[in-house]
Amino acid sequence: MRRALILFLMVLVLPATAHAGGAAFIINSAGASISVVDMATQQEVRRIPVLREPHHLVLSPDGKSLLVGDTAGNEMLFLDPATGAIQKRMPVADPYQLGFSPNGKVLTVAGLARNQIDVYDAASMKLLKRFPVVSTPSHIAYSPDSGAVYVTLQDSDRLIGIDLHKMEVLWNQPVGKTPAGVLWLNGKLLVADMGTDYVAQVEPATGKVMAKIQTGKGAHNLFLSPDHKILWVNNRAGGTTVSLDATTLKPIRSYAIPGGPDDIDFAPDGKLWITRRWAEKVAVLDPATGTYQTIAVGRSPHGLFLNPKAPTPVP
Amino acid sequence: MDDPLGLAAGWVQETLLIPLLYQLGLMRWEDVAFGWSLFAVYGACQVVITFAVCLPLERWRPVERWADSGAVWVDAIYTVISRVGALPLVTFVLFYRAQVALNGMLADEGWVPPTLERLFPFLLGQQTLTFILYAIILDCADYWRHWLAHQFRWWWALHSLHHAQRQMTFWSDDRNHILDDLIAFVWFGLIALLIGVPPLQFPLLILVLRFLESLSHANVRLSFGWLGERLLISPRFHRAHHGIRAAGQRSCNYGAVLPWWDMLMGTADFTRDYVPTGDPSGEEALATGSYWQQQSAGLRRFLRTFKTSTPGSAAPSP
Numbered sequence: 001m002r003r004a005l006i007l008f009l010m011v012l013v014l015p016a017t018a019h020a021g022g023a024a025f026i027i028n029s030a031g032a033s034i035s036v037v038d039m040a041t042q043q044e045v046r047r048i049p050v051l052r053e054p055h056h057l058v059l060s061p062d063g064k065s066l067l068v069g070d071t072a073g074n075e076m077l078f079l080d081p082a083t084g085a086i087q088k089r090m091p092v093a094d095p096y097q098l099g100f101s102p103n104g105k106v107l108t109v110a111g112l113a114r115n116q117i118d119v120y121d122a123a124s125m126k127l128l129k130r131f132p133v134v135s136t137p138s139h140i141a142y143s144p145d146s147g148a149v150y151v152t153l154q155d156s157d158r159l160i161g162i163d164l165h166k167m168e169v170l171w172n173q174p175v176g177k178t179p180a181g182v183l184w185l186n187g188k189l190l191v192a193d194m195g196t197d198y199v200a201q202v203e204p205a206t207g208k209v210m211a212k213i214q215t216g217k218g219a220h221n222l223f224l225s226p227d228h229k230i231l232w233v234n235n236r237a238g239g240t241t242v243s244l245d246a247t248t249l250k251p252i253r254s255y256a257i258p259g260g261p262d263d264i265d266f267a268p269d270g271k272l273w274i275t276r277r278w279a280e281k282v283a284v285l286d287p288a289t290g291t292y293q294t295i296a297v298g299r300s301p302h303g304l305f306l307n308p309k310a311p312t313p314v315p
Numbered sequence: 316m317d318d319p320l321g322l323a324a325g326w327v328q329e330t331l332l333i334p335l336l337y338q339l340g341l342m343r344w345e346d347v348a349f350g351w352s353l354f355a356v357y358g359a360c361q362v363v364i365t366f367a368v369c370l371p372l373e374r375w376r377p378v379e380r381w382a383d384s385g386a387v388w389v390d391a392i393y394t395v396i397s398r399v400g401a402l403p404l405v406t407f408v409l410f411y412r413a414q415v416a417l418n419g420m421l422a423d424e425g426w427v428p429p430t431l432e433r434l435f436p437f438l439l440g441q442q443t444l445t446f447i448l449y450a451i452i453l454d455c456a457d458y459w460r461h462w463l464a465h466q467f468r469w470w471w472a473l474h475s476l477h478h479a480q481r482q483m484t485f486w487s488d489d490r491n492h493i494l495d496d497l498i499a500f501v502w503f504g505l506i507a508l509l510i511g512v513p514p515l516q517f518p519l520l521i522l523v524l525r526f527l528e529s530l531s532h533a534n535v536r537l538s539f540g541w542l543g544e545r546l547l548i549s550p551r552f553h554r555a556h557h558g559i560r561a562a563g564q565r566s567c568n569y570g571a572v573l574p575w576w577d578m579l580m581g582t583a584d585f586t587r588d589y590v591p592t593g594d595p596s597g598e599e600a601l602a603t604g605s606y607w608q609q610q611s612a613g614l615r616r617f618l619r620t621f622k623t624s625t626p627g628s629a630a631p632s633p
Contacts, residue, residue, distance in 0.1 A: 030321075030353065049440035051432060052511070073430070073511075093420070114420070136343070155343045178342045195342040218337055236345070237337040239329070260329060278325030278349065280318055299321045300349065 021312030024265075024273060025066065025084060025305045026282055027054045028298025034068065035297040036084050036313045039267065039306065042284060042295050045313040048084055051075055056097045056263075056303040061104030061122060066305060069095030071113060082310040090125065093118075097139055101146040106164060108149045110137035117151050119164065129167045133160060139221070141182040141189060143204060150189055150204070152179040159191055161207055173207030176200045181221035185231065185246060192219040194236055201249070213249050216240045223264040230287075232272065234261035241274060243287065255290055257283050265306045275301040320360060324352040358398030361522050365529040369485035376536040378554070378589045381482050386603050390486035393606070397489035397496075398525070417508060430511030446520045449510070451573065456506045458576035460499060461569040470498070471563060472616040476609055478562050479601035481593035483554070485533040488525075492613040527572050532557075536589060544585060548574050551589060558590035 022039035034048040034057075051073030058067050059081060066081040071094050078087040094111035100122055101108070107120040117131040136155040142148065148170060149162050157177055161170035177195025184190075188210070189202040199219050201211040218237025224246060225232065231244040239258040244251050259279025264272050272285040274292075277300050285292040332348040335341075431448055432438045438445045464474040473495040480487050491499075531553035538544060538551040548570055555561060556568035567584035570577045577583035593602060600612035 030349075049442075051430060051439075177340060194345075195337075195340055218333070218342060237333050237342070258329065259325065260333075278328045280321055280325065296317075299318060 021310070022306065022308035023082070023084065023310035023313040024282075024307070025057065025079070025081075026275065026297045026301050027057060027068065027303040028300060029053055029055050029277075029302040030300035031298030032073075033298050034079075034084070035301070037282070037295055037297070038313055039308060040312065042293060044295065044297055046084075046315050047298060048079070048086070050077060054303075057305050058098045058100060058107075059305065061100050067098055067107075068303075069098050069109065071096050071111075081305070081307050084313065097137070099140040099142065099149075101142050101149070101164065102144055103146040105146060106149075108140050108142075108151070110140055110151055112136050112138055112154075117149075117160070117162065119149070119162070119167070131160075131162060131169065133172075138179075139181045141184050143184060148204070150182055150184075152182050152191060154178055154180060154194075157195075159189070159202060159207060161204065171207040173202075173209075175202055175207070175209055176212075180219075180236075181234075183222045183224060183231075185224060190222055190231070192222050192233060194218050194220050197235070197238070199233060213244070215242045215244070215251070216254065221262060221264070223266075226266050232264055234264065234274065236260055236262070241272070241285065253287075253290070255285060255287075255292075257285065257292065259283075262301075263303050265304050267306055268308050273304055273306060275304055277301065320356050321353065324349065324356040327352040327356060355399045357522055361398050361525050361529075362394060364522070365485055365526055368526070369530060369533045369535070372535045372537065373484060373533055377534050378536055379482070379534060379591075384482055386480065386482045387484050387486055389604075389606055389609065390480065390484065390490045393490040394486050394488070394529075397491075413504060421508075429509070433511075443520070450520070450524060452510055453503070453506065454571055454573045455576055456502070457571045458569050458580075460502045461571070462580075462582070464495070464498075465564055465566050465569070469617055469620040470495075472620045473498075473613055475562070475594050475597045475616065476601050476613040478557060478592075478594040479597050479609075480557075481591070481602055483532055483534060483557055483592040485529045487532040488529045490609075492617075493610060494614070494617065524572055531571075545574055545578065548572055552585065554589055554592065555584050555587035557592040558587060559593050559595060560590065561587075562594040562596065 024037040024039050026035040026037060028035060032050055032052055035044045036046050038045050050070050052070055053072035054068050054070045056069055060067060065087055066079040068077040068079060074091055074093055076090045076092040076095050080087055094114040095109045096112035097110040099108050105122055107122045109118045115133055115135045117133055117137050119128045121128055133153055134156050135153060137151045138154040139152045141150045147164055149164055151160050153160055157174050158172055159175040159179055160172045163170050175191045176193030178193060179191045180194045181192040182189060189204050191200045191202055193200055197217045198212040198214045199222060200209045203210050215233040216235030216238035218235050219233055220236035221234045223232045229246050231246045233242045239256060241255045241257045241261050242251060243253050257274055259276030259281060262275045262277050264274050266272060274283045274285060276283055280297060280299055282295040282297055282301060283292040328349045332352060336345055336348060464470045473492040476492045477490055480490060531548050531550055533550045535550050537549060539547060539549040544552050552568055552574060556566055561567055567582050568577055569582055574583055598612050600608045604612060
């Protein structure tokens with residue numbers, strides 16, 4: 001009887017244990033692969049091969065697919081966000097950076113090599129409009145009402161605003177040297193200017209730079225914490241990750257993250273997972289202590305996605 | 316899963332290139348810089364390994380001994396430029412970016428450029444097998460490029476710089492006219508378009524192939540035996556291609572790594588043993604000039620072909 005009771009308890013407990021791990025998907029841009037990492041053990045479990053050169057990934061609005069853009073392969077991969085299984089492949093020209101609008105209606109794809117911004121209908125993946133631009137569109141942000149999309153034009157030092165209702169360009173303004181990451185925050189746009197040591201605060205109606213917030217050399221990308229209280233900025237040349245108060249934009253603390261810090265995702269335990277492009281590592285930063293652990297992945301890790309609810313990945 | 320060469324490239328990027336690019340206001344080139352540092356680190360590794368293996372071989376059983384081997388050092392400069400310096404950068408900037416842009420344009424028109432992995436999905440994830448297939452196709456393409464370089468008078472004028480060396484060593488693999496190199500880039504760019512060559516995916520294996528190409532130029536009495544020479548090109552086999560009698564249109568043994576294409580097309584010659592190398596028809600600067608003297612002499616010879624003959628006519632028989 002006692003043995004039966006233990007077995008019964010094990011049946012109850014085991015599935016929960018199997019689902020407790022969570023999976024992280026790390027894109028290895030120069031390795032043509034996606035590392036699948038067990039979030040619990042912080043070990044790479046396996047690699048998903050892709051064709052050529054993936055960079056970024058985004059979760060579909062329904063949460064059922066993880067879209068991965070393979071630029072040189074001209075292919076969009078749709079993965080199961082729980083297991084990493086490939087659901088389908090779709091030919092798409094130069095999908096470098098991708099982002100769904102907040103209302104989930106459109107998908108914007110920035111083609112960095114081809115100098116184009118493509119707006120797709122998210123449901124049908126039909127191309128609604130192509131905007132040829134000058135040049136190298138790299139990062140994407142939306143207005144909260146999904147009425148406009150903003151894309152940095154890295155090599156021409158500009159930011160472009162596009163009206164998604166009229167499907168026309170709102171403005172195209174200089175915002176500082178080599179703009180990369182862009183984020184909508186408190187009614188303003190923030191642009192990380194990689195050729196400088198600051199983040200530019202831009203007025204969304206006009207595209208004019210209103211203020212410059214110093215963060216560190218080579219400000220590259222910026223992310224808002226899940227509780228919307230902290231703005232995180234990665235400084236590419238300085239090798240630092242900086243936290244700022246999301247309301248006042250005052251710096252809080254700087255963390256040394258060498259190896260070209262790039263993208264960030266947030267784990268439920270409050271830690272930040274940061275890709276380090278030239279170190280072939282992911283840093284798992286504990287903001288409270290300032291220490292970080294490293295996870296070895298593939299070459300030039302770039303975009304990443306954490307799925308804490310995914311089952312523990314298997315080799 | 317350690318990747319020491321990738322990490323070394325990362326170190327070069329973070330410690331040397333990024334501070335320089337940031338100071339010069341050129342951060343837009345940071346991705347290109349990383350591509351170059353990968354090529355350069357692998358190139359430097361190729362040079363070191365080739366040097367470490369080929370030099371003892373050349374000392375052990377040289378085909379020829381020279382009192383003055385000054386011409387060899389110019390070839391060493393070619394090697395460094397080609398594998399570590401500017402050429403990898405040009406390869407990355409021109410070839411790779413152009414490939415992405417062109418493939419994207421075709422994808423836009425509804426035509427997805429084929430790749431071996433799309434044609435044969437089981438290859439995805441089979442890195443070694445995929446690379447071997449790509450290597451075989453590229454080697455075949457290189458055979459034809461090389462054969463054509465010997466057929467057209469204007470192209471031979473450029474390619475003759477490669478053949479002018481009388482003191483051929485493992486350094487001689489990269490002694491090419493810059494326009495000849497450019498043609499090769501375009502040639503492989505077209506092949507890449509047809510089969511989707513992935514240049515950054517197999518750097519270690521590319522290192523092995525480049526080593527074999529250098530070895531085939533070595534000043535060493537080395538044959539791979541009857542069977543071995545029919546599987547892989549040896550220094551003995553490739554030396555016949557560089558022979559004085561073989562310069563120009565009636566050369567033989569055009570292959571770079573595999574002798575199969577020569578055997579199939581009837582251009583293989585396994586009989587010539589360690590012949591003297593060089594091209595008596597070219598001016599002396601092509602053989603013993605400095606880097607720039609060789610480049611100018613090659614350009615002069617190239618331009619002369621348009622004055623003296625109809626472009627496209629065949630290269631002279633020796």
